[in-house]
Amino acid sequence: MTAPAAPEELSLLRLYVMRAVYFLIAFGEGSQVVPALFVHEPTARGVIPALLSGLCLLCVLGLRYPKAMLPLLLFEMAWKTIWFFAFGLPQYLSGEVPPTFAEDFKAITVGVVIMPLVVPWGYVWRHYVKAAGDRWR
Amino acid sequence: MSAAAPSFWRRGSEEVSLARLHLMRATALLGVWGLFATMQALFVHDPLDRGVHKALIGGLWLMAVLAFRYPLKMVPILLFEMTWKLVWLLAFGLPQYWSGAGSPRLGEDLWSIGVFPFVCAIVIPWGYVWRHYLRAPGERWR
Numbered sequence: 001m002t003a004p005a006a007p008e009e010l011s012l013l014r015l016y017v018m019r020a021v022y023f024l025i026a027f028g029e030g031s032q033v034v035p036a037l038f039v040h041e042p043t044a045r046g047v048i049p050a051l052l053s054g055l056c057l058l059c060v061l062g063l064r065y066p067k068a069m070l071p072l073l074l075f076e077m078a079w080k081t082i083w084f085f086a087f088g089l090p091q092y093l094s095g096e097v098p099p100t101f102a103e104d105f106k107a108i109t110v111g112v113v114i115m116p117l118v119v120p121w122g123y124v125w126r127h128y129v130k131a132a133g134d135r136w137r
Numbered sequence: 138m139s140a141a142a143p144s145f146w147r148r149g150s151e152e153v154s155l156a157r158l159h160l161m162r163a164t165a166l167l168g169v170w171g172l173f174a175t176m177q178a179l180f181v182h183d184p185l186d187r188g189v190h191k192a193l194i195g196g197l198w199l200m201a202v203l204a205f206r207y208p209l210k211m212v213p214i215l216l217f218e219m220t221w222k223l224v225w226l227l228a229f230g231l232p233q234y235w236s237g238a239g240s241p242r243l244g245e246d247l248w249s250i251g252v253f254p255f256v257c258a259i260v261i262p263w264g265y266v267w268r269h270y271l272r273a274p275g276e277r278w279r
Contacts, residue, residue: 012277027257030276040228042233043239043240044229045239045242045246046230048190049224050177050221050224050250051193051221052221053228054220055221057224060248061270063275064276065269065273065276066276068213069170069212069213071203071214072214074200075217076221078195078198078199078209079195082196083189086192087186088187088188094184104187104189114193127210132209134208135155135158137155
C-alpha cells in the first residue's frame with residue numbers, strides 16, 4: 001500500500017490558467033516586443049523593449065514551472081497596476097494624454113483586469129507573506 | 138568532517154550558503170535603495186509622461202522588497218534582471234558604444250544597466266537555479 005499523496009497546492013485548472021498566461025506573455029507579447037531589439041532607431045534608448053523582452057524570454061520557463069516562476073506574474077501584475085493608477089487613469093480622466101496612450105492603455109489595462117484572476121492568492125499568501133523568510137544565521 | 142555540515146561559506150545540506158543568502162539580500166537592498174527615486178517619480182511626474190519605464194521600475198522595486206525576505210523564492214526576478222540587462226547590452230548598449238552614436242543617456246545607461254548582468258551573474262546561486270529551474274521535474278500536466 002502506498003502512502004496517500006500529499007494534497008496538491010494548486011488545482012490543475014489553476015496551473016493551466018497560469019501556463020496560458022505565461023504562454024501569452026512569452027509568445028503573444030514576445031512577438032510584439034522582440035522584433036524591436038533588431039529593428040530600431042540607431043540612437044533608441046531601448047530600456048523598455050529590453051525589459052519586456054527579458055520578461056517574455058523568462059516566461060518560457062513558466063510553462064514548465066508555473067509555480068516556481070510566480071514572481072514573474074507578480075511583477076507583471078505589479079507594474080501594470082502601478083502604471084494604471086499612476087499614469088493611465090489620471091491621464092484618461094484629465095483628457096491630456098501622451099501619443100502612445102491609446103495603445104498602452106488597451107494593452108496594460110487588460111493585464112490589470114486579468115492578472116488578479118490568474119494569480120493564486122492563497123498560494124501567494126502562504127508562500128510569499130506568511131511563510132518564514134529565508135534563514136539569517 | 139561531514140560533507141553535509143553547513144558553514145557560513147558552505148551550503149552543506151541547505152539549498153545555498155549563508156554567505157550567498159546575505160549577498161542576495163544585499164543585492165535586494167541595493168535595488169530597494171537604488172530604485173527609490175523612481176518610486177517617488179510615480180507620484181510626481183510630467184502629466185504627459187508615458188510612464189511605462191517608471192511603472193516597470195516601480196514593479197521591480199516591490200519585487201526587491203519581497204526578495205529581501207525571500208531571496209530564494211525570488212530568484213526568478215534576479216534571472217529577469219540579468220536577462221533584460223544582458224538583452225539591453227547586446228541589442229542597444231554595445232552596438233551604440235561601438236558605432237559611436239548612441240542615445241543621449243548611453244554613458245549613464247552603460248553603467249546603470251550594462252554592468253549589472255555581470256553583478257547578477259555573481260549573485261545568482263547557479264547550483265540552485267540548475268537544481269530547481271532546469272533539472273527539477275516540471276509541474277504536472279494532468
